[in-house]
Amino acid sequence: MRSLILASLLGATALPVLAQEVNIYSHRQPELLKPLTDAFTAETGIAVNTAYVDKGMTERLQAEGDRSPADLVMTVDVARLGELKDAGVTQAVEDEALAALPANLRDADNQWFGLTTRARIVYAHKERVADGEVTTYEDLADPKWKGRICTRTFTNDYNVALTAAFLAHHGAEATTAWLEGIKANLARKPEGGDRDQVKAIWAGECDISLGNTYYMGQMVNDPEQAEWANSVRIVFPTFENGGTHVNVSGMAMTKAAPNRDAALKLMEFLVSDEAQRIYAETNHEFPVVEGVARSELVQGWGDFTPDDLALTEISKLRPEALTLIEKVNFDG
Structure with a gap:
């Protein structure tokens, strides 16, 4: 009992x-x-x-x-x-x-x-892009990259957040000029996801692209995409007055x-x-x-210094960042 x-x-x-x-x-x-x-x-x-x-x-x-x-x-x-x-x-x-x-x-x-956290980094072709050739986000607007950059749409959340961070560091006028500079350097109209940009680099359509770090882990473990991943290296760019955007x-x-x-x-x-x-x-x-x-x-990807900008500040600036992206018709 x-x-x-x-x-x-x-x-x-x-x-x-x-x-x-x-x-x-x-x-x-x-x-x-x-x-x-x-x-x-x-x-x-x-x-x-x-x-x-x-x-x-x-x-x-x-x-x-x-x-x-x-x-x-x-x-x-x-x-x-x-x-x-x-x-x-x-x-x-x-x-x-x-x-x-x-x-x-x-x-x-x-x-x-x-x-x-994940960093918004640059994927760079191992042979066509020299070490140290890109070190900052500001670099991406340099005319030396004309016809060499691929990216997904800039109205995508990841790129809007990056633009909002740039806006927090530099203000609206400089951010507009930066967006116009990157747009002028594009090898093709923005399309696809981050992994599609790495495929484009592998295929010779462009030399660098923006992407999130974790996509590298996904690609190297995918038999169909490992060759794309092995054609590039990860570069951790920084803002000129800050760290790497996360x-x-x-x-x-x-x-x-x-x-x-x-x-x-x-x-x-x-x-x-x-x-x-x-x-x-x-x-x-x-x-x-x-x-x-x-x-x-x-x-194995290396160390980097994350930007210390509060994410709440980035979130507040997102609407203005999106407005600037649309103003320059980045994805058009």
Whole structure:
């Protein structure tokens, strides 16, 4: 009888833990998050459900309101995180583990938190571009690059963020001249993604391109793209009065958050050493937690000094940056 009562009590206490869940709306493909969510579930018994929302995440959360099933949003680019906050679909989270993140990689009001960083770098052909030939973002507007630059559209979030950072460093007039200079140096009309630009370099269509660091990790591990990756090297340009531009992938708790306690546990897990190591090894991104090493592959790309410009400032300047990009008709 005692055994039956004990078993019953254990079952009663275990059921709520096993029944807990966290629901995520993600701009990132679920397979990129699966190693992290699997590790979290193994540690806590809390199930994680991920819905891939490619477009319209803010509008979806606004339409769902308090009825939203989403507890967390996970996305890339500080502009998207800022958009979610400004739309009023997230809530502040006061937590010791999250507050320990670097101040420039989290929202001042604790509405969103960076999980990884990635640098916006230059891919340069190993033979056609000499060492030291490009060292700054300002260099990209130099006429010596005429007909040698490829890029995805500049209205893409990654390039808008870079332009906003340039704007913060140099002001509107200089940023306009910079955009016009790069446009004049293009080898072709902006198109495709970052990896497509590396393919174009490999094919001889251009010599340099802008791209995010982690794409190199994805390409070298893809049999169809490894040859493209091996044709280029990574260059970490800087602003003339700053460092290398970085952006984030990040998370925020939704205003509705029906499973708030479980969601907070997942947020705390994602900034743990274990989760940061998983990020580093599987997604080829830079950890945000001090003391967690980059992957061996990423370490091989070399060291750089990240720009110390607060990401919140970049987010604020995004609308003006987009206006300047459209003013020069960069993608036209």
